[in-house]
Amino acid sequence: MFKNLRGVEIMKLKLICILCLILSCAIFVAFAFEEGGIIFTKENMKQTKYLDPSTSEVNISFENAKNKLMSENPEVINESIHGELIDDDDFGIIWQMSSKTTNGKSIVIGIDASNGERLFVYDGSKNVQGKNSISKDAALEIAEKYIESKVSAEKINEIELEDVNYIEPAAYDLPGTYKISYTRIIRGIPSLSDGIQLRVNEETGEVSSYRKRWSMDEEKIALIDTKPSITDEKAVEILKEYMNTEPYIGEEKANTVKVISSNLVWKEDDDETHLAWWVRFIDSSFTTGDEYPASAWIDAHSGEMLLLDYARD
Amino acid sequence: MSRKRTSLYIYILLIATLFAAPASADPDAMLDRSRTQFGDLSTNQINYINARFNEVRNDLILISDISIIADYQSGTVNDHGFINGINSLDDTTNVNVVLIHTHGGIFLLSTFLKFKDGSHLYNSDVNSWMSQRDGGFIFAGACESAKNTDLGNEFINKGFDTYFGYKDTVNTLHNARFYSEFFSMGTFTNVAVSEAANYAEDEVEEEFGDATDVANNRFIGNSNLCLRT
Numbered sequence: 001m002f003k004n005l006r007g008v009e010i011m012k013l014k015l016i017c018i019l020c021l022i023l024s025c026a027i028f029v030a031f032a033f034e035e036g037g038i039i040f041t042k043e044n045m046k047q048t049k050y051l052d053p054s055t056s057e058v059n060i061s062f063e064n065a066k067n068k069l070m071s072e073n074p075e076v077i078n079e080s081i082h083g084e085l086i087d088d089d090d091f092g093i094i095w096q097m098s099s100k101t102t103n104g105k106s107i108v109i110g111i112d113a114s115n116g117e118r119l120f121v122y123d124g125s126k127n128v129q130g131k132n133s134i135s136k137d138a139a140l141e142i143a144e145k146y147i148e149s150k151v152s153a154e155k156i157n158e159i160e161l162e163d164v165n166y167i168e169p170a171a172y173d174l175p176g177t178y179k180i181s182y183t184r185i186i187r188g189i190p191s192l193s194d195g196i197q198l199r200v201n202e203e204t205g206e207v208s209s210y211r212k213r214w215s216m217d218e219e220k221i222a223l224i225d226t227k228p229s230i231t232d233e234k235a236v237e238i239l240k241e242y243m244n245t246e247p248y249i250g251e252e253k254a255n256t257v258k259v260i261s262s263n264l265v266w267k268e269d270d271d272e273t274h275l276a277w278w279v280r281f282i283d284s285s286f287t288t289g290d291e292y293p294a295s296a297w298i299d300a301h302s303g304e305m306l307l308l309d310y311a312r313d
Numbered sequence: 314m315s316r317k318r319t320s321l322y323i324y325i326l327l328i329a330t331l332f333a334a335p336a337s338a339d340p341d342a343m344l345d346r347s348r349t350q351f352g353d354l355s356t357n358q359i360n361y362i363n364a365r366f367n368e369v370r371n372d373l374i375l376i377s378d379i380s381i382i383a384d385y386q387s388g389t390v391n392d393h394g395f396i397n398g399i400n401s402l403d404d405t406t407n408v409n410v411v412l413i414h415t416h417g418g419i420f421l422l423s424t425f426l427k428f429k430d431g432s433h434l435y436n437s438d439v440n441s442w443m444s445q446r447d448g449g450f451i452f453a454g455a456c457e458s459a460k461n462t463d464l465g466n467e468f469i470n471k472g473f474d475t476y477f478g479y480k481d482t483v484n485t486l487h488n489a490r491f492y493s494e495f496f497s498m499g500t501f502t503n504v505a506v507s508e509a510a511n512y513a514e515d516e517v518e519e520e521f522g523d524a525t526d527v528a529n530n531r532f533i534g535n536s537n538l539c540l541r542t
Binding site for chain 2: 037038039040041042045047048049080082084090096098099100104105106107108120122123124127165167168170171173174179181192193194195197199208209211213246248265278290291292294295308309311312313
């Protein structure tokens with residue numbers, strides 16, 4: 001009799017425990033999937049971004065990279081310097097170094113881990129307001145002098161000025177900026193991705209950012225005929241046909257395509273380099289105030305649509 | 314006596330479970346992929362956006378204070394749901410991070426973000442629905458999300474440190490590449506959001522040949538904020 005009572009009690013206890021478990025699971029699930037939100041936690045996500053310097057073969061050590069940051073940018077605060085070894089998609093293996101600066105801003109630079117070349121710098125200490133107002137021509141002159149001091153004459157011969165744009169301040173406490181872009185020319189054709197980009201502070205005339213990308217493989221490009229197999233008119237036809245078949249665009253818009261420009265460029269796509277027609281265009285869905293056209297890149301030999309950059313938010 | 318005590322323990326356990334579960338599930342950051350739900354994108358474009366969001370998620374988790382991320386993979390249900398998502402963020406986190414990619418615009422001089430049910434989030438909605446918060450960063454990846462400052466200012470009034478948006482229309486793929494690169498650099502130690510934006514803009518120019526749309530951006534609040542220190 002006593003034994004039976006105890007058995008019933010244990011069963012009840014088990015039942016309550018199971019109910020508790022089900023209830024707590026339901027609560028977690030409810031929170032995790034509330035309105036479609038899926039919960040990700042640090043525990044179930046593995047960090048793979050930063051390389052372990054002790055197992056990576058690099059010529060430049062953390063100390064070398066740190067010294068380079070400090071020697072070229074005396075305004076950094078030594079105690080706040082941070083660095084990681086990164087396998088970057090655009091630059092390969094680099095030391096990415098950052099620091100606070102003495103004027104309360106921040107600086108980040110990328111250093112090639114094999115030869116110590118500075119690949120990019122974004123210097124917040126130079127991105128501050130000033131009392132002057134420099135002209136576009138003066139900004140260009142500053143940019144050219146800066147490039148001459150950082151880039152070999154051989155590489156300077158391979159670049160061409162693409163754009164000088166004035167960009168308004170992005171915040172009430174930031175200056176206006178001239179963004180200056182140079183394109184790398186390979187076998188007489190501009191590269192879409194490679195080149196040099198700089199920012200010159202419009203109020204102080206200082207260079208606040210610099211970036212040099214030189215990732216296209218000349219040996220691969222040497223195998224591609226620079227004379228296109230299809231004309232730019234044919235490329236536009238391909239574009240219209242493509243738009244026609246896309247349900248979210250359709251025939252009506254495809255028939256109203258107005259080409260703004262069409263140029264040959266080297267374009268990388270899935271680790272392959274293509275000679276491509278870069279067609280910039282608008283259609284009937286663009287209103288008078290729309291400043292930014294759509295773009296399409298079509299392989300100039302195969303006629304394949306590499307990328308359509310059409311949608312707007 | 315022993316039976317009563319056992320029952321008491323069970324009740325305590327039950328109540329503790331009820332309260333502990335939600336508390337432990339409070340996210341530190343929130344991702345909203347509403348833009349993928351409007352039917353005006355190809356599968357390739359949706360895949361591109363999703364891939365960029367996954368990159369952002371992997372970067373955000375590098376911030377020591379961010380342990381849990383709520384990822385609304387098909388977007389929040391509506392404007393109120395979006396604010397509910399923000400209200401559910403753990404306010405003890407140093408900098409809560411919110412990223413939304415959606416349609417946006419201006420109606421009668423008021424900035425709005427659009428949701429998949431057609432609802433529009435205006436500054437007055439933020440004012441009505443959002444709890445007062447202790448810091449945070451919101452990336453409003455939508456056309457004209459910072460053409461006027463009304464919506465951004467409301468987030469700042471509610472305690473956010475910084476609101477980021479665009480002053481004009483923005484190409485969908487440029488926007489997606491921009492926020493992916495923005496958070497890639499912005500989650501590096503001691504990098505201010507304004508420098509992360511310049512880095513992201515250059516990445517967009519290298520991929521698409523032009524970045525004038527994403528360069529036309531605005532920070533409301535602290536442009537010198539570092540997401541990771």
